[in-house]
Amino acid sequence: MEIPKSHPRYASLMTRHKLVEGHRNGLTAPEGLIAHGRGEALDYLLGERTTEWAARAQRAAAAALLLATRPVISVNGNVGALVPEDISALANALDCPAEVNIFHRTEERVSRLCQALRGSGCVKVLGDRPDAKLPGLDHPRAVCCRDGIFSADTVLVPLEDGDRAEVLVKMGKNVITIDLNPLSRTARAAHITIVNNVVRAVPELVKEVSELKRDLGAGKLDSAGLDYIIKGFSNGENLEGSLDIIRKGPLERLKGQRPAPNSGTDGK
């Protein structure tokens, strides 16, 4: 399949293509493809860009990850297929593990995702030898690693299932998610929700973390400063802002364009 770079939907089509490849290579579940489609529709309504709300959430997320004692990044089949290099760069910058944790669990798929992360240079990869369970979830969805998600104080869980996000919150963890649906249970349960496409959000998070690290290193910022960034962020306000964009954004613009006049059976 050849998509010219000039195609107005080039980025979206390439991402779709990458995920279909991920599915063919055993990284992504068929249910993950459907979930991606839901994201595509919402991303389209958001204008397929990092909104001001997403940018604010990303900055707060970077600060929270840097302030954490035991941060962990959870990786599912879509994230592992779409942005393995950026996840690896983020985990390495934070000196934290990336833990493969998938909803439709098979050991084969977990193993391939771990390989993909290791192949992208990720130093600490967990997930293929789970030794702990999240409370209140059925077995395949509960298993995780004691040195990873189970004992983390802060978890970045992009594209997470609502049940599991709620359990992580109940366990007292600081939960950061990336979710294009501001109405989802995950989006509403998390402490920081980045309403953005993972293909933009994760590389942008890497950049935010490296900027904050640079300023921490140069003595321009300290942990009180990171805390100040986080305290200035309201997830509720952020979700409502994102929802407003969906309501008023591209739909409002496109609503003005009446469909081309029809012929045939359309009498008007």
Add this chain to the structure above:
Amino acid sequence: MEIPKSHPRYASLMTRHKLVEGHRNGLTAPEGLIAHGRGEALDYLLGERTTEWAARAQRAAAAALLLATRPVISVNGNVGALVPEDISALANALDCPAEVNIFHRTEERVSRLCQALRGSGCVKVLGDRPDAKLPGLDHPRAVCCRDGIFSADTVLVPLEDGDRAEVLVKMGKNVITIDLNPLSRTARAAHITIVNNVVRAVPELVKEVSELKRDLGAGKLDSAGLDYIIKGFSNGENLEGSLDIIRKGPLERLKGQRPAPNSGTDGK
């Protein structure tokens, strides 16, 4: 996977499950799963119901199919996996062919879809021996059957690609589509666009056709009456109405519900 009937998202989850099965059985392409996800998000915003606009479009579509000299129903990998029985019932009621016509064409998949339709009792199934081409499209997307789509005066093409929908319109055919995105090229190119989920729209179309046939048989309705139904329908108005529901519907209702108060990093 067991989904209890009481689950608030039972219908949507069962449809998703059916499509994943269709993919495992070689009926649905991975790209079709992603497309289904886009539909899921839009269906959610429309309230997962047949709107008044969809009902009007369905009535006009039934009238147009009954008034047609050579109607044909085009079947792709998602429609074939989700509603083969309803497509067969519709084709049989109209005494017309169902033609398998897929975007990511493989002969294997075409053959499985033809089998699925024949297994559902469809009398006239086309697609596995294409002998004509739609003008202006590349080969795999152009092939079709001379006695089917190529010479049809009216085509029902649910979930169609924009390029091909536009070609069918240019060929002078009456084009009816089912598409959950009122902004898509297909939705805007077609003469009658049913903005509804195929799992609701196709069985409802079967019902509309049978009601109109009954009234035609009883002498309560004639072809002038069918024409009157069609002339009373405006696709432009219908698309704008559907778009308004997406803008004002569930989002408006849900906007009032503020997310649950957050703890942890969310200071507000």
